[in-house]
Amino acid sequence: MCGCRYGKVNGLTVMASTNHRKRARSYQRAHGVSYTVALRAVTAGDGWSNGITPWLRQSQKPFNCYWCGSVEAILSWGDIGEDTERIEFYCQNPDCNAREVDVLVVDDGTDTTRRRADAKALQRFPGEVLADPVLINDDEQLGWMVRTSPLPSARTSGQVQCLFCGKQTCDVDPAGDSDIGRLTLYCRNPRCAADTAIALVGRDGTPATQNREDVTALREIDNPPPPPSADGAPRIRPVGHRTDGVLDRRRG
Ligand SMILES: [Zn+2]
Ligand SMILES: [Zn+2]
Structure with a gap:
């Protein structure tokens, strides 16, 4: 058992390992996003998501x-x-x-x-x-x-x-x-x-x-x-x- 499970991310079928799922859950808690967005973030290899260096x-x-x-x-x-x-x-x-x-x-x-x-x-x-x-x-x-x-x-x-x-x-x-x-x-x-x-x-x-x-x-x-100064002097x-x-x- 590898613990892998397939899930859909934006129409793309990705294989989510137990490790990915765990990381997605913690990403979800940290960023307040949906599980789908979190899974995409942690599996992004040729992609990008919030918090990843552009x-x-x-x-x-x-x-x-x-x-x-x-x-x-x-x-x-x-x-x-x-x-x-x-x-x-x-x-x-x-x-x-x-x-x-x-x-x-x-x-x-x-x-x-x-x-x-x-x-x-x-x-x-x-x-x-x-x-x-x-x-x-x-x-x-x-x-x-x-x-x-x-x-x-x-x-x-x-x-x-x-x-x-x-x-x-x-x-x-x-x-x-x-x-x-x-x-x-x-x-x-x-x-x-x-x-x-x-x-x-x-x-x-x-x-x-x-x-x-x-x-x-x-x-x-x-x-x-x-902020403007009280005596009206230029900022x-x-x-x-x-x-x-x-x-x-x-x-x-
Ligand atoms: Zn892009
Ligand atoms: Zn130019």
Whole structure:
């Protein structure tokens, strides 16, 4: 007797050993998720689930930038290594305007993710019409990459790579075409729990991006503005990038 039992996880039949079942039960208790989600988490080999280090952070490999499409996107220096549900990438293509991009899982079947302050902020500010960068900069730039369409490449390239499981299994939500700075991704890998993730350009050198409500909300969770002083003196931000307590503030 090996103690194995077959179970269905997201339509996929997996063999759950006694050990897997035990680990799934403790995962379930720790994360408050269903048994199915927990089993998927502990059996994820080529997948991802809450609390597991995302593929990009492990592989450190360049991948196709969702915006310009060239294989020049890498893990950003601003990425916070302990945050397993959010990752930041940087596009090295000098012709691509997408510099820093946050990719957040907003639905993986866990309450932990649903309660996150940053995930809730993105739902509160559902995106906006961002003008073509050519109009913003009023120079020869044509879109995300010089001489290409202003539409992110991911909107026309078919399925894109999931940065959490590493598979080429993400569909891009066809809605929101007019918002060229934000994409909603659905990972279809049955072993990956990144059911819905949002990719948002946080910096592309234009004030229009920097002042977006969703970008501002994420920035202020990471780096909250100091409270106004009683005598009405201007609020002075501490210099530098604050990293203390960021994870707690993101998780809400
Ligand atoms: Zn790019
Ligand atoms: Zn995935």
